[in-house]
Amino acid sequence: MAALTKKQKLEKIMGSFELFAKNFIYITDTKNQKVKFNLNSAQIELDELIENNRFVVVNKARKAGVSTYMLAAALWRCCTRENESILIVSYKTDSSKYLFETLKKMNMWLPRDQYPDLFPETKRDSRDELLFENGSRVVCAVAGNKEIARGFSPTWTHLSEFAHYANQEKQLLSVEQALIDNGKLTIETTSNGTNNHYYKLFMSAYKGNSKYKPYFIPFYHELYKEQNRNQHDEAEEWFKANNKGNRLREKDLEPDEKILFEKGANLRFLMWRRYKLLDMTLQEFYQEYPSNPMESFISTGQSVFDQSKVLERLNYILEPLSxxxxxxxxxxxxxxxxxxxxxxxxxxxxxxxxxxxxxxxxxxxxxxxxxxxxxxxxxxxxxxxxxxxxxxxxxxxxxxxxxxxxxxxxxxxxxxxxxxxxxxxxxxxxxxxxxxxxxxxxxxxxxxxxxxxxxxxxxxxxxxxxxxxxxxxxxxxxxxxxxxxxxxxxxxxxxxxxxxxxxxxxxxxxxxxxxxxxxxxxxxxxxxx
Structure with missing residues (x-):
């Protein structure tokens, strides 16, 4: 097979978001170093889900990289398509400003000098809008009491930390109606208890009773292996120091740990979990680091029933007879x-x-x-x-x-x-x-x-x-x-x-x-x- 020409390689890269991100998107890592953006496993799974569905709702543990993925995907769409109109909404001014500044950095770091004809030039760079010469644009907005998308017809809208919005149902209806035909809408958020529209929205999707496709990222997802490596090392050293130098073994697992192990949490994740539980209750752990969607919705303050026992029971219930x-x-x-x-x-x-x-x-x-x-x-x-x-x-x-x-x-x-x-x-x-x-x-x-x-x-x-x-x-x-x-x-x-x-x-x-x-x-x- 003949080797690809430079032009063919660039066409292949520009046609794939994963390759575009790997070759042209730069981000800052946890050490504040500028690095190329290699999609983690959750971001790859999410990209495939969004590609094949108009409406997607994402429930996640902390620091899953969903917002970073969304920003990079928005920039890719603007660079490879004309007249894209992308709306990114956050729940407060500070977070909106942070997201937009991150997007601007990604755009600024595109290698335009190296590939002068590959990326559209920036026509306008204002406080809340990036407009490109090919007619595509990204607008950042803050969710408030007013309808978000009034006077705007997005091809793709992304709602960040939606569970923390005021007037969630009204805002969502406004955004859905504003979308162009075949436009996409994604929602990503950490949970915020059950007394809000997001809870109802996600659970309907989770049960298969919604146009939205659900995606959940548990605390033991593959992406956290590398991201939390230092914490896992620290937890393993603590465990060995308190267990005669031995690591946790499968035969040592508690009943709730066995369930997690069977679902994919390896022994390093489970040692880290035990380490975290030294300083927080189990219900607090569920809120911060859920293993399933129901754990993420736990609100500890005034619950009558022991939520850890309710969740444990949910793991073992019989399905109704057919x-x-x-x-x-x-x-x-x-x-x-x-x-x-x-x-x-x-x-x-x-x-x-x-x-x-x-x-x-x-x-x-x-x-x-x-x-x-x-x-x-x-x-x-x-x-x-x-x-x-x-x-x-x-x-x-x-x-x-x-x-x-x-x-x-x-x-x-x-x-x-x-x-x-x-x-x-x-x-x-x-x-x-x-x-x-x-x-x-x-x-x-x-x-x-x-x-x-x-x-x-x-x-x-x-x-x-x-x-x-x-x-x-x-x-x-x-x-x-x-x-x-x-x-x-x-x-x-x-x-x-x-x-x-x-x-x-x-x-x-x-x-x-x-x-x-x-x-x-x-x-x-x-x-x-």
Whole structure:
């Protein structure tokens, strides 16, 4: 094969961002030295994802080099295409200024003297815009209360540290509408808790329910091997000094470390992790150095549930049984909802007592009507959640679920819409296996009433019991949605609720906590022998 000519080599380099960066882009490294920009493995993976998708959202650990990649890619597009309009948005003035100055350095360091006809000349270099003679330009902006892209039609928009923007949903809508046909939009950020639009956006993408393609960079990604080499060396020396000169071995790993090891964290990463945990809590480590997206969203301050235990449980949950595995065994009433609101983790075994909790909503599309069922060993058998089921239909669903699960003993919250649900179950369906709560009337006479009445005091008791059962391992949750609600459940001023925000709910927590009260009473008013 004949060797490439100089012209052919340059055409090949200009046609590939990775080669362009390696040959023509210079950056400053951690020692403030000017060096050529060789893409790390995460940047290469991200480049391929962006090349093949219009909308990409990136969640990352610290210092992953995503912003550097974006700036270099923007410069490459401007140098190789006419009339590119690229918008780079940051969440505050300082960070915007830093990004733009970095971009200007990259442009200034292009070898124009060596290749005078290869790169377009800079026509305008202002405080927030680079304009090139081929009509391409890069504009830097700061996210604020005004719509970001008004009067601008970008071919590519990049939103940096999006989780820290104010008015996230409004800003994102503005940017999406401003894009030209087939324009690209990328979002990259470290997480900022769960009470914001970014959390909802990323989790929808992560679940495959969005036009956005998700990309996550864990703390043990290949790129950090070289970047954190000195820290890893220091951690290894510390470990050996405290373990008779021995390095960490696979057989020495703790259960949570074994999971990380199986996912790709090598032993040097795990020694470094132990070293870091000398000076920070596990939840603080999750926030700074997540191994999965859910860890990055942890907010430690007011969480009711131990977040490390919630995350550990998320790593081991059973996937719901497939529709084919359960369809023929389900009552007809439930077939419509299988894996579309109804999730079954284990089929009921004949003669086994089961216990459930039920929380009722209106079915208008807001809060969810929920059911959780445990067997007599505390294993979750089933979960149901749906926000468009009216009370009369929910009563039929609860009756059918209960009787299918060996006539489960059900604790139903009787507040608000729970009371008409209880009445329908008793009168229309003659469901007899319901929790009864002891109460006193105004004369001081004790009586039993059907269902669980939730007050501030009884809710605290109910949640406290559920927390203990879960954290001590007496119950085994499989419902991913329940566990995710537990990640945003908090106590503020003595009141326990989900974090406020669109799409945040605690209905499944209530159902599971009620099921624990049913197990606590351990009664059964019907014979299932």
């Amino acid at each position: 529709t084919n595995e359960v369809y023929s065994q389900l009552p007809d009433v439930l077939k419509l909802y299988i894996n579309r609101g109804l999730y079954i983790y284990k089929l009921p075994k004949k003669g086994i007592k089961m216990f459930g909790g039920v929380d009722t909503a209106s079915g208008s599309g807001g809060d969810y009507s929920t059911v959780t069922i445990f067997d007599n060993e505390g294993e979750q058998v089933l979960s149901f959640y749906h926000n468009k089921v009216p009370v009369y239909l929910f009563a039929e669903i609860v009756d059918t679920i209960g009787k299918w699960c060996n006539y489960a003993y059900l604790a139903i919250e009787r507040n608000n819409l729970g009371l008409p649900l209880i009445e329908r179950l008793r009168k229309d369906y003659e469901y007899m296996n319901l929790l009864k709560q002891k109460v006193f009337d105004q004369k001081g006479k004790k009586k039993l009433q059907l269902g669980w009445t939730t007050t501030n005091t009884s809710k605290s008791i109910m949640i406290s019991d559920f927390k203990e059962q879960f954290e001590r391992g007496f119950i085994n949750l499989h419902c991913k949605e329940t566990l995710q609600q537990m990640q945003i459940f908090q106590e503020v001023d003595g009141k326990m609720n989900n974090k406020k925000g669109e799409g945040n709910h605690d209905d499944l927590i209530v159902a599971a906590a009620l099921a624990c009260q049913a197990m606590k009473q351990n009664k059964y008013y019907v014979d299932i022998a």
